[in-house]
Amino acid sequence: MDRISISTIIMVLVLIFLIGPFVVIFISSFGTQEFLSFPPQGFTLGWFKKVISMDMFKESMKLSVIIAILASIFASVLGIPSAYALSRYDFMGKRIVETFLTLPVIVPGMVAGLTLLRIFVMMNLFSIKTTLLIGHTIIVLPYSIRITRTALENLPTDIEEAAISLGASKLKAFFLTVLPNIKTGIIASFILMFIISFNNVPISLFLTGPGVNMLPIVMMSYMEYYYDPSIAALSTLLILLTFGIVILSQKLLGITRYM
Amino acid sequence: MSGRWKIYILIIPAFVFILTFFVIPLSITVGRSFYDKDEGITAVNYLDFFRERVSRNAFIRSLKIGGIVTLISIVLSYPTAMAINGMKSGKKTIVMTLIVLPLMTNPVARTFAWLAVIGREGMINNLLVAMGMRRVKILYTEPAVLLGLLQLFMPLMILSLVSSFENLNEDYILAARSLGASRLQTFFKVQLPLTSEGLVIGGMLVFAGSISAYVTPALLGGSRILMLSTLLYQRASVLLDWNMATAIAVIMLMLTILINILLRYVGNLGRSK
Amino acid sequence: MAFLELRKITVGYDKKTNVLENFSLSVEEGEFISLLGASGSGKTTTLRTIAGFLPIRSGELIIRGKIYNNIPPNKRNIGIVFQNYALFPHLNVFENVAFGLKLRRMDKVEIEKKVKEALELVGLVGFEGRLPSQLSGGQQQRVAIARAIVIEPDLLLMDEPLSNLDAKLRVEMRSELRRLQKELGITTVYVTHDQAEAIALSDKIALLNDGKIEHFGTPEEVYNNPKTLYCAKFMGFQEFLKGKVVDFEGGYVVVDHEGRKFLARTSEDLTIGENVVLLARRKNFKPAKKETRNTLEGRIISRIFQGDTVLYMVDIGYMEILNVEMELEMGMLKEGQSITVCVEPKDCIAFKI
Numbered sequence: 001m002d003r004i005s006i007s008t009i010i011m012v013l014v015l016i017f018l019i020g021p022f023v024v025i026f027i028s029s030f031g032t033q034e035f036l037s038f039p040p041q042g043f044t045l046g047w048f049k050k051v052i053s054m055d056m057f058k059e060s061m062k063l064s065v066i067i068a069i070l071a072s073i074f075a076s077v078l079g080i081p082s083a084y085a086l087s088r089y090d091f092m093g094k095r096i097v098e099t100f101l102t103l104p105v106i107v108p109g110m111v112a113g114l115t116l117l118r119i120f121v122m123m124n125l126f127s128i129k130t131t132l133l134i135g136h137t138i139i140v141l142p143y144s145i146r147i148t149r150t151a152l153e154n155l156p157t158d159i160e161e162a163a164i165s166l167g168a169s170k171l172k173a174f175f176l177t178v179l180p181n182i183k184t185g186i187i188a189s190f191i192l193m194f195i196i197s198f199n200n201v202p203i204s205l206f207l208t209g210p211g212v213n214m215l216p217i218v219m220m221s222y223m224e225y226y227y228d229p230s231i232a233a234l235s236t237l238l239i240l241l242t243f244g245i246v247i248l249s250q251k252l253l254g255i256t257r258y259m
Numbered sequence: 260m261s262g263r264w265k266i267y268i269l270i271i272p273a274f275v276f277i278l279t280f281f282v283i284p285l286s287i288t289v290g291r292s293f294y295d296k297d298e299g300i301t302a303v304n305y306l307d308f309f310r311e312r313v314s315r316n317a318f319i320r321s322l323k324i325g326g327i328v329t330l331i332s333i334v335l336s337y338p339t340a341m342a343i344n345g346m347k348s349g350k351k352t353i354v355m356t357l358i359v360l361p362l363m364t365n366p367v368a369r370t371f372a373w374l375a376v377i378g379r380e381g382m383i384n385n386l387l388v389a390m391g392m393r394r395v396k397i398l399y400t401e402p403a404v405l406l407g408l409l410q411l412f413m414p415l416m417i418l419s420l421v422s423s424f425e426n427l428n429e430d431y432i433l434a435a436r437s438l439g440a441s442r443l444q445t446f447f448k449v450q451l452p453l454t455s456e457g458l459v460i461g462g463m464l465v466f467a468g469s470i471s472a473y474v475t476p477a478l479l480g481g482s483r484i485l486m487l488s489t490l491l492y493q494r495a496s497v498l499l500d501w502n503m504a505t506a507i508a509v510i511m512l513m514l515t516i517l518i519n520i521l522l523r524y525v526g527n528l529g530r531s532k
Numbered sequence: 533m534a535f536l537e538l539r540k541i542t543v544g545y546d547k548k549t550n551v552l553e554n555f556s557l558s559v560e561e562g563e564f565i566s567l568l569g570a571s572g573s574g575k576t577t578t579l580r581t582i583a584g585f586l587p588i589r590s591g592e593l594i595i596r597g598k599i600y601n602n603i604p605p606n607k608r609n610i611g612i613v614f615q616n617y618a619l620f621p622h623l624n625v626f627e628n629v630a631f632g633l634k635l636r637r638m639d640k641v642e643i644e645k646k647v648k649e650a651l652e653l654v655g656l657v658g659f660e661g662r663l664p665s666q667l668s669g670g671q672q673q674r675v676a677i678a679r680a681i682v683i684e685p686d687l688l689l690m691d692e693p694l695s696n697l698d699a700k701l702r703v704e705m706r707s708e709l710r711r712l713q714k715e716l717g718i719t720t721v722y723v724t725h726d727q728a729e730a731i732a733l734s735d736k737i738a739l740l741n742d743g744k745i746e747h748f749g750t751p752e753e754v755y756n757n758p759k760t761l762y763c764a765k766f767m768g769f770q771e772f773l774k775g776k777v778v779d780f781e782g783g784y785v786v787v788d789h790e791g792r793k794f795l796a797r798t799s800e801d802l803t804i805g806e807n808v809v810l811l812a813r814r815k816n817f818k819p820a821k822k823e824t825r826n827t828l829e830g831r832i833i834s835r836i837f838q839g840d841t842v843l844y845m846v847d848i849g850y851m852e853i854l855n856v857e858m859e860l861e862m863g864m865l866k867e868g869q870s871i872t873v874c875v876e877p878k879d880c881i882a883f884k885i
Contacts (some may be wrong), residue, residue, distance in 0.1 A: 007338035007345075014339045015354065021372035024382055028375040037380035078273040085269035097270055100277050106519050107285065108471030110488045111508040114495060118505075119284040124634035138281050141273065146516075161585060164605045165612040165682060166632030173606075176631075180622040194297055199365045201474050205492065216474075219367040223478070232375065235368035242364045250356045256394050 022239050029232035036229050047233035054217055057234060064215040068197035071136035072144075072190050078137075079144030080186065083175070086145070087152040105142045109202025112139065117206040128209040135203040140193035147192065151185025152178070188253045191245060289512070292505045304506035314507070317490040324401065324486065326471035328408045332416040332465045333458060340420035355421070358414045366411075366474040371406025373407055374398065399481040407475035412468045416461035449532060459525045467518045471511055487511050533597055534558035535719050536687060541591035543581050552743045554591065559736075564713050564720045566730035568754075569740035570766070575723045578740070579689050582721060584608050595686060611680030611718075613690040617672045619664040619692070625651070625675050626660035632683040650682040653712065656790070670701050677709075681716060688713070688720040694729065708733050727767055731755055737790050739763050757799055760811065761883040765822040769811035769881060772828065772854050777806045777882075784877050794826050795877035800884055808882040816879035817856040820872040827874040830854060846871060 024038050031040020035220055082101065087095070104112070110136065120131045155178065163173035177242055179186075204214035223231055295301045308314045314506055343354055376382045377397040384394040398405050431453065435445040473488040480489065487507055495504035536559040544550040551574050563677045567575035577802035580586045582593065584605030593600045595805040600608060619628050629650055633643045651657050654674035664672055673693060680688060693709075694702045700761050710733055713720050724730050730737050731751040739754060739762075746766075758764040765771070775789035784795040785802055788809060796810055820827045838857075842864060846854045856873055865871060 002643070010335060010338040011342035011354070014335050014413065015357055018414065019357055021376050021410065022364070022367070024361070024375045025368075025372035025485060033380075035380060036375055036376045036378060037387060038382040038425045078276055081269035082273040085266050089266045091263075091266050091270075097274050100282060101273060103277065104281060106467075106515055107281075108488070108508075108515055109510045110471060110473055110491050111285070111288075111512050112281070112509050114491065114504060115284045115288045117495075118501070120280075121286060127450040134280050138277065141277065145273070156616055156618060158614045158616060159620055161605075162612065162614060162618040162679075163583075163620070163631065165583060165608075165610055166679070167606050167609075167635040169604075169606055172635070177620050177622075182622075195363050199363075201366055202488075205473065206495070216365060219371075220474070220477070222366075223371070231367075231371055235365070235371045238365040238368040239372075243360065246356060246363050250352065254352075 005077050025232050026236050026239070029236040031089050031229055032228070035227050036232055040229075047229045048237070051230045051234045051237070054230075056213075056222070057215070059211075060213045060215040060218040063212065064198055067136050067214070068194045070133055071140050071197045072193040074133070074137045075141040075144040075193055076186065076190060079141055079189075080148050083123050083145045083148035083152060084178075087149045088157065101145055102142050104138045108209060109139065109200065110205075113203045113206035116203065121207065128207050128212045132204065132207045132212065132214070135207065136197045136200060139203060140197050143193050143196060147185050147189035148182060151182040155181050186202055190251065191249050191253075195242070195245065285429060285512070288505060289509050291507045292502075295502070304502045305510075307503065308506045308510065313485065314490060314503070317414065317485045317487050318510070320401070320484070321470045321487045324404060324408065325466045328405060328412060328469045329462050329466045331405075331409055334417040335411055336416040336420055336461065337458070340417055340424055343417070343421050344424035355418075358417050361410050362414050367478070369411070370407055370474050370478045373403070373410075377403055377406070377479075398479065399483055401480070401484055404476050404484055404486070407479045408469045408472060411475060412465040415464045415468065418453060419457045419461030423454045423455045427453050456525060460522060462490065463518050463522045463525075467515050471515060535561035535563075535596060536721070537592075537594040538578070539592040539594065541581060541593060542589040543577060543586045544589065550589070550743070552581070554701060554727065555743065555745075556591075557738060557745065557748070559719060559721065562717045563631070563735045564710070564722065564733060566722045566724055566734040566737045567740055568724055568727060568730040568737050568766075570725060571708065572742075572861065573740040574743040574877045575637060575725075575740050576691060577743075579691055579721060579723050582687070583610055583612055583689055609683065609686050610687035611688045613673075613680050613688070613693045615692045615695060617664075617676040617693075617696075619672055619675055619679075621664055623663075624660065625656065625662050625664075625667070628675055629679045629682050631679065636683070641737040646682055647678075649830070650678040652855045653681070653715075654678045668695050670705065673697065673705065680714070681718065684797065687719065690720065690722045692724055693722075695724075695726075701799070702729075709733060727755075739766060741766075757797075758881070759799055760865055761811075761885075763813060764811050764881055765884065768813055770855060771809050771811050771852060772848065772850055773810045774885065777802050777804050777808055779804070784884050788884060793882065796876060796880040796882040797884045800882075802882065802884065807885050809885050810880055810882055812875045812880045814857040815841075817854070817858070817873040817875050819858070820874035825874075826877060827872055828854070829872050832865055832869050832871055834867055835865070837864075844871070846873070 028036055028038045028040050030043050030045070032035060032042030032044045032046075033040065051183045070117075085091070086098065116131050116135045120126045120134070121128055126134070140254075159177050159181075160170075160173045164170065168176060198230045199216065200214075204217050208214070208217055219231055219234065292304055293300055293302060295303055308318075343351055346354065374381060378384070379394065379398070381398075383397065387394060428449070431449055432445055435449045436442075440448060470486070471488055472486075473492065476484065476486040476489045477492070480486065482489075482493070485493070487510065491504050491507040491511070492501040494507065536557075537783070538555055538557045540554045540556055541552055542550050542554060543552050544817065555578065557565075557578070569575045569584075574831050577586065581588060584600070584603065588601050620631065623631065626647055629647045633646055638646070647660075648657070651660070654677050656674050656678065658670060659667070659671065659675075663729055664675065667675065673696075676693070690709075694705050697705060706729060722730075722733060731754075734751055736749060737747070737751055737754045739743050739758075741762050747754050747763045749759075754763065755767055758767050758769070765867060770861075773787075773789050773794065775787040776786040777785055779786035782797065783797075785798045785808070787794040787796060787808055794810055796808075798808075802808065817828075828848050830846040833845045833847050833853065835845070836843040840860055841857050842867065844856045844858065846856050848854050853874075856871075
């Protein structure tokens with residue numbers, strides 16, 4: 001009994017450590033001073049209004065969302081068929097394919113970012129935007145494959161054969177019986193990919209240019225010059241957004257299962 | 260089988276995509292790091308890396324901070340995972356959701372939150388002042404970076420341990436107890452060995468993450484507490500010293516590949532049991 | 533010509549090994565055939581080959597005189613009931629049963645009529661809106677059957693369909709399956725490892741071992757006159773003695789074991805001097821009254837009370853312990869006690885070794 005309560009106490013402290021800073025920043029973002037402080041003095045929604053109306057944030061937010069959605073779509077298009085092949089068949093070179101397709105999780109983002117910049121942008125092969133999209137697709141692709149594969153492996157394989165015996169072609173069997181049953185996994189993978197792309201710094205860090213600035217990078221460069229609570233307000237908004245997405249997807253899909 | 264080629268149709272788009280846009284460019288980067296315009300094939304970039312004090316320090320600091328973060332993660336995560344494992348399913352889901360939040364939050368927002376805690380006008384300093392003590396400088400020190408990394412990566416450790424606790428059959432513990440083992444003996448002889456795989460895997464994930472994270476050391480360590488990633492960015496973007504930047508990148512790459520080979524090895528050990 | 537014919541078929545999962553080699557089988561129209569065998573005997577492989585899920589390397593698969601080797605599985609019009617039912621988890625009962633009809637582009641009214649008929653046949657009217665997860669194992673089984681027969685298949689394949697049901701339900705479903713099959717007159721190939729099930733259901737049984745048919749015959753033949761030693765053991769005969777053929781007497785073969793004579797049936801061509809093994813079923817051993825032929829002495833090692841019978845494990849000095857099942861009315865014998873049992877020549881079979 002004793003030992004259990006000690007571990008529970010540690011767990012609570014760990015939770016406070018993990019979540020506490022979010023509470024602190026949340027409160028700080030309502031302060032009236034010109035610099036970030038805790039506890040804040042006064043109460044204002046001014047920083048939120050300021051941040052929402054600033055073009056640099058609006059523009060970069062838009063770009064970040066677009067890239068995240070496009071990258072997740074591309075990764076799903078590439079990832080779902082591969083996940084299917086990997087979960088259902090053994091074939092020559094499977095190990096190599098698997099290794100290559102998990103590589104983007106292993107390779108540090110900074111290394112990937114530098115490489116993409118040097119090879120594609122500096123050699124004028126692609127525009128910065130295109131390279132951003134390629135880079136983000138690369139880093140989220142493994143998640144599409146992994147989550148879809150888990151969903152497929154939890155699905156009995158004989159339902160496809162049942163569909164085929166009833167007259168469906170292989171492709172039809174996939175769309176009529178497999179896809180509807182891995183829908184949850186695919187949505188979960190999409191949400192996770194969106195979040196990962198939207199939050200990515202290392203790739204976006206190297207791939208900036210005139211008119212091409214991803215949100216986290218804009219936030220970082222703003223912080224270099226200003227120390228006011230507007231970033232706190234923006235952070236609060238982003239944290240609340242993440243809370244919302246995570247809680248909602250946990251309720252609907254049980255997303256921690258897929259992590 | 261006549262349908263054999265169809266499998267490749269499914270796999271080839273993703274494979275070719277990763278190959279052309281990732282594996283080949285990375286190989287070029289690695290290859291280039293051993294090349295110099297004047298000297299041809301050379302290891303001079305790496306020699307420079309270890310000769311320069313700044314880069315050598317960044318290397319050592321990265322390993323050191325990575326190690327400390329991993330150790331603290333283990334110490335705090337093990338009891339946490341144990342407590343979570345003992346919870347009822349509903350409560351467990353809530354706690355697990357809270358634990359993954361730092362992983363899912365925008366890194367700049369997450370790190371900025373620490374400024375309100377440890378900054379000059381942050382929570383800790385204002386608390387000290389209120390108690391009549393002097394302010395302390397935490398921001399832009401190693402402990403600041405440590406705190407940030409701990410918040411970011413401890414969830415990986417906890418997730419890894421919770422899943423190995425879930426795979427641990429409760430009966431083993433009861434069996435050990437019934438055979439006369441004390442609580443402590445049961446812990447060291449049964450529970451710990453059976454969860455050691457999760458511990459090692461979690462530890463390697465935390466370590467690999469810590470030595471390559473960028474935002475946390477950039478915002479909480481600043482330009483004085485340089486780690487490999489921040490040094491890389493500084494060399495590339497500020498000084499345009501591509502040779503050094505590439506060398507740093509390759510060193511980071513090799514470190515993480517090394518960790519992953521170890522990880523795979525541990526994974527195989529676990530499977531063969 | 534037979535309705536379904538497998539002619540010297542060779543199939544396998546990987547390049548090196550063939551699971552079936554030169555495998556032949558023929559099934560008449562309307563027959564219920566069981567493929568009986570242990571796991572790894574090739575029975576499921578045979579079924580999957582007929583279904584079209586495994587490519588045929590050589591030989592011919594013929595249905596109604598037409599070669600089916602290259603007809604893809606979705607064009608074969610074969611109904612399959614899977615071991616785990618393989619119901620579509622996202623579709624309700626109606627949609628599951630209607631699945632094959634929709635693919636055949638039947639019109640709505642027709643589909644509703646046929647689904648209703650099929651559900652009536654399996655006794656599941658009123659369950660149309662339920663999802664598979666809301667059904668019991670037995671009900672899922674019925675949906676799986678309805679789904680397979682509603683397309684009016686030329687052939688019905690069943691892969692251990694009863695193995696996931698509890699014992700009582702399994703017996704109930706047997707008679708139901710038999711009734712359905714006869715009512716529809718649909719040619720059926722049924723895979724099972726349960727000999728009682730095969731005997732109860734089938735017109736004919738093909739007993740498989742290691743990719744080959746050991747015995748193909750009616751349930752009576754396979755049960756009473758197994759063709760091979762493997763067959764006999766699979767059908768519940770146990771070995772109890774080895775000896776030499778010394779004579780033939782009134783249709784029986786006389787076997788000598790250390791000077792003692794045993795009479796047994798045989799389905800093989802035996803010659804004098806050949807080594808044979810003798811087998812009988814546990815329930816055919818009776819207590820021996822006086823010293824006659826076909827008797828064995830031994831000591832009871834342990835006993836298990838089974839209700840109306842008692843099972844004795846008797847050490848007769850053979851390499852295997854003899855199981856003897858006796859009526860309770862004979863009285864209970866004690867462990868350690870000596871016992872003499874006999875077996876009638878008609879219940880005893882000899883096989884070459």
